[in-house]
Amino acid sequence: MDVFPSYREKVEALQSELEHRQKENERLRIVLGIMTRNFSILQDKIQETGEHQQKAASNLTEGDRDCHEILASNKRPRSEVPITTASRILVRSHSNDKSLIVKDGYQWRKYGQKVTKDNPSPRAYFRCSMAPNCPVKKKVQRCVEDDSVLVASYDGEHNHEPNGSHGQYLCSANSSSSSKSSISIHGPKFPIETPPPQPSIALDLTLSSPDNQHREKPCQRSMEVCEKIDKNYSTKYIEEYVASLTTDPSFSVALAAAVARSMSDLSTSRLL
């Protein structure tokens, strides 16, 4: 006679939930790989079409040129963010977040803020907290076309290790090149080719779903998302998407916002 039937049921339910979560983790790891791969393809397409956009870019506003420059300056995607001289990154912030905080692993001290001529949103000036030992400075300002996108410009090179957390996915675009891509989500940077053994990563995609009916079935939900992402982000789809954008005068800004949005969506992931 089992005197603890309710506890036994709870344990079984928890074990079942754990199994579901583990499977969810595995699937979402695959999703992450797919999205990263396709992001790489997208960047290559941007590079190929960059020359065609240079003439048009000369007629854009400075803010537009910033976004264009950021995305056209790299042949390979570089999710890893070695903050070197004159590098820039795009970060999508929450729409209701009015702060100009870009979490890049380093600690910064704000020393000024100005409203610039070409952008209604203020530009914030930061200095590395290790100054004067570390000479790095950065400027952060919202994209003129999409105020949910933060544009951070770095000046100088850190001479010390990061001392903060990587809370946001950074879409990097600095002047140097690298043949390997890497990503940084909720932990140290790691190359795409060798995913980190621990901790495991799960994207809480249900958070961005407008309907709540899937919340109670995370595994089913993730499978659907897997299929949807693989379909919508296929190479052919990206090629067609980029081709359509090249005929759009707002190509650079729209693409910058789209890429930043995609990367930021990934950054909403959480550890289980």
Added chain:
DNA sequence: CGAATTTGACCGGCGC
């Protein structure tokens, strides 16, 4: 109370 942030003042470069 010390550290961090805010914000108006100031400075230097640049174009006219």
Added chain:
DNA sequence: GCGCCGGTCAAATTCG
């Protein structure tokens, strides 16, 4: 020389 503009300084204020 003058005005505009981006970048920095530093006193005042806020925060932990």
